[in-house]
Amino acid sequence: MTAPPLPIAPDLLPAIRESCIEAGELALALFRPGAKTAAKIWSKTGGSPVTEADIGVDTFLRIRLSVLLPEAAWLSEETVDDALRLSRRFVWVVDPIDGTRAFMSGSPDWAVCVALLDEGRPIAGVVHAPACAATYTALSGGGALLNGAEIKATTRSTIGGAHIAGPKPMLDALARLETFEQAEKIPSLALRLTRIADGTIDAGLVSADARDWDIAAADLILHEAGGRLSTGDGQDVVYNRETPVHGMLVASGAALSTPLLSALQHMRDSQPQRI
Known part of the structure; x- marks a missing residue:
């Protein structure tokens, strides 16, 4: 049986965006442009790095987003996976800092990412890059914005020159x-x-x-x-x-x-x- 449509994503997107911006401020406090981060750094299993900024942003977003939609499950890079998400219609998918190595080295190319899934497909999404002053948002069927202005991908149809x-x-x-x-x-x-x-x-x-x-x-x-x-x-x-x-x-x-x-x-x- 197909799940009934809900006006949930349009209602939630402004709060998701604001949550990502606030989370970005937490990370910026430990970011050093062009220099090594002030954050503490650990190595995860497998050797990839994680910083206290990743953990702090993850914790902040889990608290904030769980209040917005309590019935949604949670999937994040920095949280132990819970199989409960497989039985839930809605799932928050979060990367507290996408581009941790860039964050650690002082490159501005890192972002706080949040998506809300409905039956396995994203219906709301935010990618906030605080060091680049760029906030991308989108709603399923509602277009995509960068800092509030509509954006469009290229219409190029050939690889040559791309x-x-x-x-x-x-x-x-x-x-x-x-x-x-x-x-x-x-x-x-x-x-x-x-x-x-x-x-x-x-x-x-x-x-x-x-x-x-x-x-x-x-x-x-x-x-x-x-x-x-x-x-x-x-x-x-x-x-x-x-x-x-x-x-x-x-x-x-x-x-x-x-x-x-x-x-x-x-x-x-x-x-x-x-x-």
Whole structure:
């Protein structure tokens, strides 16, 4: 039975946005532009870093968002996963600081990311980059905004001449097939996607192992700006699965999606060990 539509996302988006902005202020207190963060740093299992800013923002958002929609489950990079989310219609998906290494080193390219899922798809999303003075927001069916102004992804339909961001091995493999401009590295995956949404770059390639919290909010923003994030096989991305990990992904303006997917398939066929 299809769940009935609710006016829940439009009602909640202003509060989600304000929560992300306040969370960003907490992180900014420990951010040092061009220098090492003042935050304490630990290593998680597997070796990836986490800072006291990540933990503080995660705690703040969990308290704030849980009040907004108590029936929603929770999925965050910095919280132990709870399988209860698999049985819930609504799920908060949170990355307290997407681009922790950028935050640690003084690069401005990090963001606070929040998405609200309804049956596995984002219906509201915020990507707030406080050090860049950029706040992206989107509602399902309601368009995408940057600092309150409407944004649109590129209408480019050919790879030639496009500005494309992504991991260097993937870009190098694509460069053997097409001529394009390699965009400057964007440490935050969410910001890579939102900068496609606002037309700063034309497309982005994403290597395997992205998590729901890296992409859910930015996926909605890109979609509402007229772009598309898809799997390497051209399928829509599905969230809140048992294992919230994704394979290779492709992001671009809608008209560029098919050419990129075709090129990706050619790359796989000709150099499977590199892709």
